[in-house]
Amino acid sequence: MPDRARDGAVRQTGADGFSCDHFRAPDRTDGAVVRARYRCVTLEDSRAACVPMTDPRLDSLLDTCPGLRLTTEPAELEHYGRDWTRRWTPAPLAIALPSSVEQVQAILRWATAQGVSVVPSGGRTGLSGGAVAANGELVLSLERMNKPLGFDAVDRTLTVQAGMALEAVHNAAREHGLIYPVDFAARGSCSIGGNIATNAGGIRVIRYGNTREWIAGLKVVTANGELLELNKGLIKNSSGYDFRQLLIASEGTLGVIVEATLKLTDPPPASNVMLLALPSFEVLMQVFAAFRERLQLQAFEFFTDRALEHVLAHGAQAPFAEVHPFYVVTEFAAGDEVQEAAAMAAFEACMEQGWVSDGVVSQSDAQAAQLWRLREGITEAVARYKPYKNDVSVRISAMPAFMARTQALIGEAYPQFDVVWFGHIGDGNLHINVLKPDATDDAAFVQQCEHVTKLLAGVLKEFDGSISAEHGIGLVKKGYLDSTRSEAEIALMKAVKRAFDPQGLLNPGKVFDL
Numbered sequence: 371m372p373d374r375a376r377d378g379a380v381r382q383t384g385a386d387g388f389s390c391d392h393f394r395a396p397d398r399t400d401g402a403v404v405r406a407r408y409r410c411v412t413l414e415d416s417r418a419a420c421v422p423m424t425d426p427r428l429d430s431l432l433d434t435c436p437g438l439r440l441t442t443e444p445a446e447l448e449h450y451g452r453d454w455t456r457r458w459t460p461a462p463l464a465i466a467l468p469s470s471v472e473q474v475q476a477i478l479r480w481a482t483a484q485g486v487s488v489v490p491s492g493g494r495t496g497l498s499g500g501a502v503a504a505n506g507e508l509v510l511s512l513e514r515m516n517k518p519l520g521f522d523a524v525d526r527t528l529t530v531q532a533g534m535a536l537e538a539v540h541n542a543a544r545e546h547g548l549i550y551p552v553d554f555a556a557r558g559s560c561s562i563g564g565n566i567a568t569n570a571g572g573i574r575v576i577r578y579g580n581t582r583e584w585i586a587g588l589k590v591v592t593a594n595g596e597l598l599e600l601n602k603g604l605i606k607n608s609s610g611y612d613f614r615q616l617l618i619a620s621e622g623t624l625g626v627i628v629e630a631t632l633k634l635t636d637p638p639p640a641s642n643v644m645l646l647a648l649p650s651f652e653v654l655m656q657v658f659a660a661f662r663e664r665l666q667l668q669a670f671e672f673f674t675d676r677a678l679e680h681v682l683a684h685g686a687q688a689p690f691a692e693v694h695p696f697y698v699v700t701e702f703a704a705g706d707e708v709q710e711a712a713a714m715a716a717f718e719a720c721m722e723q724g725w726v727s728d729g730v731v732s733q734s735d736a737q738a739a740q741l742w743r744l745r746e747g748i749t750e751a752v753a754r755y756k757p758y759k760n761d762v763s764v765r766i767s768a769m770p771a772f773m774a775r776t777q778a779l780i781g782e783a784y785p786q787f788d789v790v791w792f793g794h795i796g797d798g799n800l801h802i803n804v805l806k807p808d809a810t811d812d813a814a815f816v817q818q819c820e821h822v823t824k825l826l827a828g829v830l831k832e833f834d835g836s837i838s839a840e841h842g843i844g845l846v847k848k849g850y851l852d853s854t855r856s857e858a859e860i861a862l863m864k865a866v867k868r869a870f871d872p873q874g875l876l877n878p879g880k881v882f883d884l
């Protein structure tokens with residue numbers, strides 16, 4: 371049932387207490403400084419309990435950063451100390467909510483002087499544990515730095531603070547008749563800073579690419595409090611190493627992104643959404659090729675009957691009278707009769723081949739939204755089962771062989787579990803979610819899944835694929851980084867980390883251990 375949360379955000383709470391912010395919390399305006407009154411201690415059973423206490427380090431932080439909003443309220447420690455993974459028990463030292471770049475600089479100078487680790491935090495919709503604070507770190511939330519800073523019509527760029535929600539960025543771009551095209555289901559809760567720190571992908575990568583393509587400039591505060599202005603909105607800049615690109619996908623380990631200059635583009639032509647029912651996994655790539663050949667695709671996403679079942683149980687409407695094993699939702703340009711005819715031709719060609727068993731095309735925006743809900747609702751619908759997630763990618767050309775291998779592996783490995791597949795098939799990206807049975811112990815479940823991830827990582831190595839397509843490495847995939855990156859690459863990554871953050875205070879233990 372939705373309820374109004376402490377901060378005014380509407381929060382959906384599932385039967386197990388799982389919650390998700392659908393709307394961003396409005397910025398608090400009281401400006402109050404909350405003095406440290408509690409600390410978290412980790413008990414032997416690793417469940418955090420909070421006891422009143424004033425940590426003198428926090429007093430010194432408030433002294434060096436006057437006006438900083440800082441809290442050690444137990445509910446806040448819990449709320450800000452975890453992301454969507456829910457595998458780790460939150461135990462941060464405190465939560466800092468700066469309102470300016472200067473405050474972020476002061477916090478990081480203090481952290482360096484005190485030797486306190488810092489976890490940069492956006493909307494905490496991350497699926498790899500990147501924003502988890504389970505070891506007495508200071509959480510540095512960008513939540514209050516959520517404003518647009520300027521639009522440049524000639525450059526077609528929008529400059530924003532890093533805590534701005536992706537959906538708010540979409541709305542701000544639309545006000546100027548343009549779009550920011552990176553998009554996915556967590557748009558209402560995730561922040562643009564988090565998107566940049568994970569190089570987020572989403573449902574329109576096939577047409578527009580990942581977040582990386584859309585960043586014209588970044589302002590970043592390093593561990594020692596220095597402010598870097600990276601690329602400054604330039605299109606052409608051959609002046610040596612591009613640290614902007616290095617910061618993208620760095621998962622909070624190299625610096626805190628405080629502002630971003632985003633490229634915008636023209637809105638796409640009118641589009642239609644089609645849902646296709648497929649008889650088997652094997653025909654998926656043929657259907658993709660048939661549609662890509664004839665249409666300008668904006669999205670091409672697939673999911674299984676298991677995924678659909680969970681979304682329907684979560685309140686969505688069944689699209690077909692019959693159940694089919696696989697589904698595709700695709701969006702394509704349909705601005706005129708020629709494009710509409712091409713869509714019909716693609717559909718009919720697939721029907722003739724027996725690759726598609728049924729289909730439905732949207733006739734209105736409301737119907738398009740209903741069809742999209744079937745795909746976009748999956749992550750939320752399965753969240754209550756604490757799914758073990760794999761988010762893997764290979765080259766599109768390698769997809770048929772990789773999918774066959776993976777399907778066989780998963781079928782063999784998990785006969786006892788409910789496995790939900792979906793993914794951005796047009797980008798070579800599969801999401802494999804293994805749902806935890808309620809009766810199975812959390813740790814035993816993760817252990818079984820990790821065993822299979824090892825096998826999957828081996829397959830990915832053969833295919834030159836990636837253990838993380840778009841969710842990042844964080845804590846969840848740290849142990850498998852070497853399936854995707856060579857020893858030499860990992861050594862260089864560590865050297866870069868040391869150059870940016872010599873004391874290893876920024877998001878320690880994420881991506882790799884130093």
Ligand SMILES: Cc1cc2nc3c(=O)[nH]c(=O)nc-3n(C[C@H](O)[C@H](O)[C@H](O)COP(=O)(O)OP(=O)(O)OC[C@H]3O[C@@H](n4cnc5c(N)ncnc54)[C@H](O)[C@@H]3O)c2cc1C
Binds near residue numbers: 512570573749844
């Ligand atoms: C329903 C749902 C659907 C999703 N769909 C997709 C999808 O289609 N594609 C996709 O790519 N992801 C998807 N995700 C995952 C997630 O939304 C993205 O990874 C998103 O980019 C995370 O943004 P965030 O603000 O929530 O980051 P957080 O979870 O807060 O943080 C993620 C990482 O970024 C770091 N970080 C955050 N802010 C900053 C900053 N300002 N400076 C430096 N580091 C920072 C954190 O330390 C952490 O390592 C989905 C998640 C959900 C819940």
